[in-house]
Amino acid sequence: MGRLIGLDFDNTIILYDRVFARIGQSMGLLPPNFSGGKPHVREHVRAMEDGEAKWSLLQARVYGPGIDGAELAPGTFAFLECCRAAGFGIVVVSHKTETAFADPQGTNLRDAARAWMLRHGLTGGGPGGIGTDDVYFESTRADKIARIASLGCFAFVDDLEEVFREPGFPEPVSRHLLLHGADRLPSGPFHAHRSWSDVAAALLPAPSRR
Ligand SMILES: [Mg+2]
Numbered sequence: 001m002g003r004l005i006g007l008d009f010d011n012t013i014i015l016y017d018r019v020f021a022r023i024g025q026s027m028g029l030l031p032p033n034f035s036g037g038k039p040h041v042r043e044h045v046r047a048m049e050d051g052e053a054k055w056s057l058l059q060a061r062v063y064g065p066g067i068d069g070a071e072l073a074p075g076t077f078a079f080l081e082c083c084r085a086a087g088f089g090i091v092v093v094s095h096k097t098e099t100a101f102a103d104p105q106g107t108n109l110r111d112a113a114r115a116w117m118l119r120h121g122l123t124g125g126g127p128g129g130i131g132t133d134d135v136y137f138e139s140t141r142a143d144k145i146a147r148i149a150s151l152g153c154f155a156f157v158d159d160l161e162e163v164f165r166e167p168g169f170p171e172p173v174s175r176h177l178l179l180h181g182a183d184r185l186p187s188g189p190f191h192a193h194r195s196w197s198d199v200a201a202a203l204l205p206a207p208s209r210r
Helices: 017-026 038-046 051-063 065-069 076-085 109-119 141-151 161-165 196-203
Strands: 004-007 089-095 135-138 155-158 174-178 191-193
Touching: 004 141, 017 038, 017 051, 017 065, 038 051, 051 065, 051 109, 065 109, 076 089, 076 196, 089 141, 109 135, 135 141, 141 161, 155 161, 161 174, 174 196, 191 196
Parallel strands: 004 089, 004 155, 089 135, 155 174, 174 191
Antiparallel strands: none
């Protein structure tokens, strides 16, 4: 494999916005008329009494059984194709425990994610073209960062700016924050983008883009 671009999974490749709202409502954490994506749900739930625990349990339900209702982020296949055309390999590196701390008897989160990737054609010879062996799940953020370093990624794309602010984040890896459809982009030690095509424009040589 040539030079590698590393991608986060949750809320980068896969979007859970509708799932957060739907499951949050079914758990009685959100009013029935609530509309909003993950950031709004998080804000609302964490402001409740015992909000952190409620938010953790909601996340466990969303990233486990709720994954069936999640959507592939728009433009993902086109981005992956552009990367291949430009001679880059793709790896997915995700901070995801086997089961959620808030729901230890619940769904195996890694199995659920692998099955979702296969079903959506990201792996298994589908149009996404990602090798099953090129998907890494790590138990802590530090392990994730260590994996990004050991794989020697040229660039990494993530929706969580905290990842790029970690002191251990490897210096040579170019940092790309992707907040799909965001109104406002934060600034920090990263390049910030709203879409996969913006990431491609920043990362890939012009002839391979479209
Ligand atoms: Mg993420």
